[in-house]
Amino acid sequence: MDLQIEGKTALVTGATAGIGLAIARRLASEGASVIICGRTQASLDAAVRDIGGSVRSVLADPATEAGANVLTAAVPKIDILINNLGIYESKDFSDITDDDWRRFFEINVLSGVRLARHYLPDMLARNWGRIIFISSESGVLVPPNMIHYGMTKTAQLAISRGLAATTKGTRVTVNTVMPGTTRSAGIEDFMRSVASDPNLSADAMESEYFAKERPTSLIQRMIEPEEIANLVAYVASPLSAATNGAALRVDGGITPTIV
Numbered sequence: 001m002d003l004q005i006e007g008k009t010a011l012v013t014g015a016t017a018g019i020g021l022a023i024a025r026r027l028a029s030e031g032a033s034v035i036i037c038g039r040t041q042a043s044l045d046a047a048v049r050d051i052g053g054s055v056r057s058v059l060a061d062p063a064t065e066a067g068a069n070v071l072t073a074a075v076p077k078i079d080i081l082i083n084n085l086g087i088y089e090s091k092d093f094s095d096i097t098d099d100d101w102r103r104f105f106e107i108n109v110l111s112g113v114r115l116a117r118h119y120l121p122d123m124l125a126r127n128w129g130r131i132i133f134i135s136s137e138s139g140v141l142v143p144p145n146m147i148h149y150g151m152t153k154t155a156q157l158a159i160s161r162g163l164a165a166t167t168k169g170t171r172v173t174v175n176t177v178m179p180g181t182t183r184s185a186g187i188e189d190f191m192r193s194v195a196s197d198p199n200l201s202a203d204a205m206e207s208e209y210f211a212k213e214r215p216t217s218l219i220q221r222m223i224e225p226e227e228i229a230n231l232v233a234y235v236a237s238p239l240s241a242a243t244n245g246a247a248l249r250v251d252g253g254i255t256p257t258i259v
Contacts (some may be wrong), residue, residue: 019182035058035078063107081132091144105183127170139155173245216254
C-alpha cells in the first residue's frame with residue numbers, strides 16, 4: 001500500500017531506540033524525510049545508520065525548554081510530528097517523590113506540548129499536518145506500581161483530544177496511539193524488576209509477566225516495535241484523513257472495549 005507520504009517531513013522524538021526507532025525506520029521506508037533528535041551524538045549517529053533513507057539528526061532534548069528551542073530553530077516546519085519521547089519505571093506510590101512527578105511530567109508530557117505548540121499553527125495555516133502522541137494502555141488502565149507514568153499517559157490523551165478540537169474543518173489531524181507492553185532494550189530489565197524470581201529465563205519471565213501483570217492481554221506476548229510503527233505510519237498518512245481526535249489501541253487487547 002502506498003501511504004502517500006513520500007516527500008513529507010516527519011519529526012520523531014525518542015527515535016534512537018525502541019518504538020521511536022521503528023517508527024522513524026517505517027516512515028523513511030515510505031519515502032518521508034525523517035528528522036530525529038536526541039541527547040548524544042553517538043546514539044543519533046547509530047540511529048541514522050540504522051534507519052537509512054532520507055534521515056538527519058538534531059542534537060537536542062525537547063524534554064527541556066532550551067532543548068525544544070534548539071530543535072524548533074533547527075527544524076522550523078514539518079508535516080508530521082510524532083511525540084514518542086518518554087520514560088517509565090516501576091515504583092511504589094509512597095516512594096514517588098515530588099522530583100519524580102516533575103521529571104515524568106516534563107519528559108513525557110511537556111516535551112510533546114512544546115513541539116505541538118510550535119508546529120501546529122503552521123500546519124493549520126498550510127491546511128495539512130499530522131500530530132501523533134505515543135501514549136499507552138497505561139493511560140486508561142493505570143498500573144498501581146506506575147501511577148506517575150500512567151498520569152503522563154492520561155495527560156497525553158487529554159492534550160491530543162483537546163488539540164484535535166482546534167483542527168475542526170481543516171486537513172490537520174491530532175491523534176493518540178496507545179501501545180501495550182512492547183519489546184525494547186529496557187523491557188527485560190523492567191520485567192525482571194517485577195518478576196518473582198530475577199533469575200528466570202527471558203521466555204519464562206515474559207510468560208509470568210503477562211499472566212500476573214497483564215492478564216487481560218489477548219495475545220499474551222510483547223508487541224514488536226514494528227507492529228506499533230505500522231499503525232503510526234498509516235495515521236501519519238493522507239489515507240487516515242477521517243481519523244481525528246482518536247485514541248487508537250495497539251495493545252494486544254489489554255484494554256477492555258468498555259473502557
